[in-house]
Amino acid sequence: MSISEFGLSIDENSxxxxxxxxxxxxxxxxxxxxxxxxxxxxxxxxxxxxxxxxVTEIKMHATKYRSIYTVSSIYIGGGTPSSLDYYxxxxxxxxxxxxxxxxxxxxxxxxxxxxxxxxxxIREYILSGVNRFSIGLQxxxxxxxxxxxxxxxxxxxxxxxxTIRDFGVxxxxxxxxxxxxxxxxxxxxxxxxxxxxxxxxxxxxxMLSVENGTPLKKLVDNGSVGLPSENxxxxxxxxxxxxxxxxxxxxxxxxxxxxxxxxxxxxKIYWKRKDYLGVGLAAHSYIDGTRFxxxxxxxxxxxxxxxxxxxxxxxxxxxxxxxxxxxxxxxxLRTAEGLDLNAYKDEFDENFLAKHKAKVTKLIxxxxxxxxxxxxxxxxxxxxLVLNAIVLELVS
Amino acid sequence: xxxxxxxxxxxxIIAHIDHxxxxxxxxxxxxxxxxxxxxxxxxxxxxxxxxxxxGITIKLTPVTMKYTKDGKEYILNxxxxxxxxxxxxxxxxxxxxxEGAILIVDATxxxxxxxxxxxxLAFENNLEVLPVINKMDLPSARPxxxxxxxxxxxxxxxxxxxxxxxxTGLNIKEVxxxxxxxxxxxxxxxxxxxxxxIFDSYYDNYKGAVCLVRIKNGTVKTGTKIKMLQTGxxxxxxxxxxxxxxxxxxxxxxxxxxxxxxxSIKTVSDIKVGDTITEIERQAEPLPGYREVQPVVxxxxxxxxxxKYNALKDALEKIKLSDASLVYTPETSSALGYGFRCGFxxxxxxEIITExxxxxFGLDVITTMPSVTxxxxxxxxxxxxxxxxxxxxxxxxxxxxxxxxxxxxxxxxPEYVGAIMDLGIAKRGIYKDMxxxxxNRVKLDFELPLAEVVFDFFDKxxxxxxxxxxFDYEISGYQKSDMVKVDMLLNSEPCDALSMIVHRSRAYERxxxxxxxxxEVVPRQLFEIPIQATIGGKIIARETVKALRxxxxxxxxxxxxxxxxxxxxxxxxxxxxxxxxxxVELPSEAFLSILKMDNE
Numbered sequence: 001m002s003i004s005e006f007g008l009s010i011d012e013n014s015x016x017x018x019x020x021x022x023x024x025x026x027x028x029x030x031x032x033x034x035x036x037x038x039x040x041x042x043x044x045x046x047x048x049x050x051x052x053x054x055v056t057e058i059k060m061h062a063t064k065y066r067s068i069y070t071v072s073s074i075y076i077g078g079g080t081p082s083s084l085d086y087y088x089x090x091x092x093x094x095x096x097x098x099x100x101x102x103x104x105x106x107x108x109x110x111x112x113x114x115x116x117x118x119x120x121x122i123r124e125y126i127l128s129g130v131n132r133f134s135i136g137l138q139x140x141x142x143x144x145x146x147x148x149x150x151x152x153x154x155x156x157x158x159x160x161x162x163t164i165r166d167f168g169v170x171x172x173x174x175x176x177x178x179x180x181x182x183x184x185x186x187x188x189x190x191x192x193x194x195x196x197x198x199x200x201x202x203x204x205x206x207m208l209s210v211e212n213g214t215p216l217k218k219l220v221d222n223g224s225v226g227l228p229s230e231n232x233x234x235x236x237x238x239x240x241x242x243x244x245x246x247x248x249x250x251x252x253x254x255x256x257x258x259x260x261x262x263x264x265x266x267x268k269i270y271w272k273r274k275d276y277l278g279v280g281l282a283a284h285s286y287i288d289g290t291r292f293x294x295x296x297x298x299x300x301x302x303x304x305x306x307x308x309x310x311x312x313x314x315x316x317x318x319x320x321x322x323x324x325x326x327x328x329x330x331x332x333l334r335t336a337e338g339l340d341l342n343a344y345k346d347e348f349d350e351n352f353l354a355k356h357k358a359k360v361t362k363l364i365x366x367x368x369x370x371x372x373x374x375x376x377x378x379x380x381x382x383x384x385l386v387l388n389a390i391v392l393e394l395v396s
Numbered sequence: 397x398x399x400x401x402x403x404x405x406x407x408x409i410i411a412h413i414d415h416x417x418x419x420x421x422x423x424x425x426x427x428x429x430x431x432x433x434x435x436x437x438x439x440x441x442x443x444x445x446x447x448x449x450x451g452i453t454i455k456l457t458p459v460t461m462k463y464t465k466d467g468k469e470y471i472l473n474x475x476x477x478x479x480x481x482x483x484x485x486x487x488x489x490x491x492x493x494x495e496g497a498i499l500i501v502d503a504t505x506x507x508x509x510x511x512x513x514x515x516x517l518a519f520e521n522n523l524e525v526l527p528v529i530n531k532m533d534l535p536s537a538r539p540x541x542x543x544x545x546x547x548x549x550x551x552x553x554x555x556x557x558x559x560x561x562x563x564t565g566l567n568i569k570e571v572x573x574x575x576x577x578x579x580x581x582x583x584x585x586x587x588x589x590x591x592x593x594i595f596d597s598y599y600d601n602y603k604g605a606v607c608l609v610r611i612k613n614g615t616v617k618t619g620t621k622i623k624m625l626q627t628g629x630x631x632x633x634x635x636x637x638x639x640x641x642x643x644x645x646x647x648x649x650x651x652x653x654x655x656x657x658x659x660s661i662k663t664v665s666d667i668k669v670g671d672t673i674t675e676i677e678r679q680a681e682p683l684p685g686y687r688e689v690q691p692v693v694x695x696x697x698x699x700x701x702x703x704k705y706n707a708l709k710d711a712l713e714k715i716k717l718s719d720a721s722l723v724y725t726p727e728t729s730s731a732l733g734y735g736f737r738c739g740f741x742x743x744x745x746x747e748i749i750t751e752x753x754x755x756x757f758g759l760d761v762i763t764t765m766p767s768v769t770x771x772x773x774x775x776x777x778x779x780x781x782x783x784x785x786x787x788x789x790x791x792x793x794x795x796x797x798x799x800x801x802x803x804x805x806x807x808x809x810p811e812y813v814g815a816i817m818d819l820g821i822a823k824r825g826i827y828k829d830m831x832x833x834x835x836n837r838v839k840l841d842f843e844l845p846l847a848e849v850v851f852d853f854f855d856k857x858x859x860x861x862x863x864x865x866x867f868d869y870e871i872s873g874y875q876k877s878d879m880v881k882v883d884m885l886l887n888s889e890p891c892d893a894l895s896m897i898v899h900r901s902r903a904y905e906r907x908x909x910x911x912x913x914x915x916e917v918v919p920r921q922l923f924e925i926p927i928q929a930t931i932g933g934k935i936i937a938r939e940t941v942k943a944l945r946x947x948x949x950x951x952x953x954x955x956x957x958x959x960x961x962x963x964x965x966x967x968x969x970x971x972x973x974x975x976x977x978x979x980v981e982l983p984s985e986a987f988l989s990i991l992k993m994d995n996e
Contacts, residue, residue, distance in 0.1 A: 230945060269955070278955060284958060293956070330961075384948065385945060
């Protein structure tokens, strides 16, 4: 299946600039305890209205961007996009195809939960052009899943994988969380063993961060749950890094591991500071050196689109040179490619090494950074683990 | 010829904290129509907001009121007094300007420790003490018990004491009547050579430094050529007047009067509290009780942002205009850069100055370990006065060191004698004497090292006696002491700002406390940081701040780079405020928390 079936096949060699689109679906059937993203329970009418607004928003953007860009990737995230009936997604993608020039080879990802998909839904997604599935597993330990407030089982996950594969789709990613209260190293080992057994080609392993305003934060603050020790979290991460490396995965970004050819195109857009357009509630965009974000308030979102007929943007910031430099350091050092010093020189007309010589030398000497022969500055594993401190050191 | 100046009464109000001193002052001013009711803010006399927040009066603002009794008009001068041991001398000079004092006793609490200490101060200054029972509006008021307390504990008759409510204004007239009836009129001679007691000064942008005076003898008016007897400085009077409580220009100040003299005096440093102003033509004798006010505690003040050195300098100059007791000289620290070595009357004074720098001048500053002045005798016969640990000569050059001691009078109910003894001994004090002043009041005399007193003795005394005890002290001289200089090393580099001079018996304990505290507050950094305390190069305490192992944001969800940006901005902002001590970065608050550590 491919989007060519929509009759919208685009010249792959288009000279137009490349754009990625992120669509936020802020609906979940239940909220996980650690989740700080904008998501809510909603009635069918709310959902309908939201998708109508999405369509309007997409059209607004299209008038501005369709002549300049071709779309190389689409990512439908949430929330739980798969918690909705399939036709919402179908109509949404169809709207994008109609209003934007989307490459035939575009990577089109949808986030799904193991227990909110069935054969029919997956078939419809694929028919709508989805060619990559990102599944939130988080853990296979029933105890940990329960702690997290998640409603699926490891079994649901295995069934979902089998269903997707039945349709011939191999591009599957799975999210896992490490460092959750109550989680043991053995849980992580077991979870990873299953993923390896299933030969999942892309794995995102996120260290838990306890965000303000989440139920988890309350539980941690009032002492009813305890976070695992720093040492344990580091052991978990190192276990994942070592095991996946041994099994032929590449850590192309701090939290992202992929078999060759399975790196996420869309993910890398963020780290490489390429243009992307966020559509929907609280969605973030980066276009032409400006970062902007939509409102996080759904009533305001609807009002701006329906009544004010304007883009639902609440913050917008045109980055200064200095900020772009900082972002280059901050984002590229998360990746395996690291900071390309030649590209940095080309972009900013500044020799990074000459400017930060003493700091870089010290960080290299202490084993946090490596300078490659082709002039990339990359983090060692030790460096990755203290990336914030390294970035701070390099930008101040 | 000396005569009674029968239409004048000079008095102050003394009270335990919260017993209603400032409120009573407000009511007296209202009743005498010195201020209109609508103008009266709560606590009119406490003019500085920092002091107001702390509920203590430091700046003395006198007020002249007119009151008519039995058809005769009287001039009542109220001189307010500060309420902290740092300012004992200033209080004594204010009291020396009065003939009487109103002693407020809370009808619900009776006589408290501070009431007693204040009474003794008034008593020493030969003041007629007029007890007043306040807070009669409260249902729990027990005036008879309070009166009995006064008679039994203080030993003055309290039968006639007015029972008032400063809050509601109840019986304020009775207080005014008793002031007239019972407080002696001042005695003086208008014809005699001028003797004016300076009990305070302040700085005015137009007038310059202004003296607050009580005229003991003679007169002073515009054009009078005056001389300060202690400093020898000579001036010509530009203006005289009184306070109502705003200043009101007058023609002349005569014996018995309280008012101000302005004479084109540049800074308040030219005016010494306790000094006597006389005429150049007809010089009188200086009044007794003058003492040179000297800083007892020194500390370095540095701007957190090194670029703010000049701003700090300007700010200190401005504060100095109105606060003669502050002294400062430039100082350089390898850890903190350029700043000033400042001398203060005590730690409260230090805190007030740093708060003023921060609030009124918008400066973020760091203060270093406070220190007293030590006499250091070197083997080569040289004598040094050292108040900055950085200037301490090497150990092998030192013959011996003397440290300043004080004579402390502690007043307390007897049940706390044990606790006070323990505290005195813990503070290296030498017990001298104990006297039962009344059934339930004891006075203990100690000799204590000043260094121990300036830090937290007062706080400790209050906490061990639940606020009942109070004390005053005077410097009694220097005594030989086994002092050592402790250096702190961060990442093997000395951090001069944390050096301290301590008694050898305390060195280990203090070093442990500081290294432990540092370990707690120094944020983990990319590299391991050893923390060491040394005496003469020998390590006596050591801790290690382990290297940071994990500091990374896991996720960048849906391209939300701004979340990361925000975090980075916050961290950068935090880093800017970090104080670099050698190769180690420390948040200013962490640094302060070490400097504010209990002197345990």
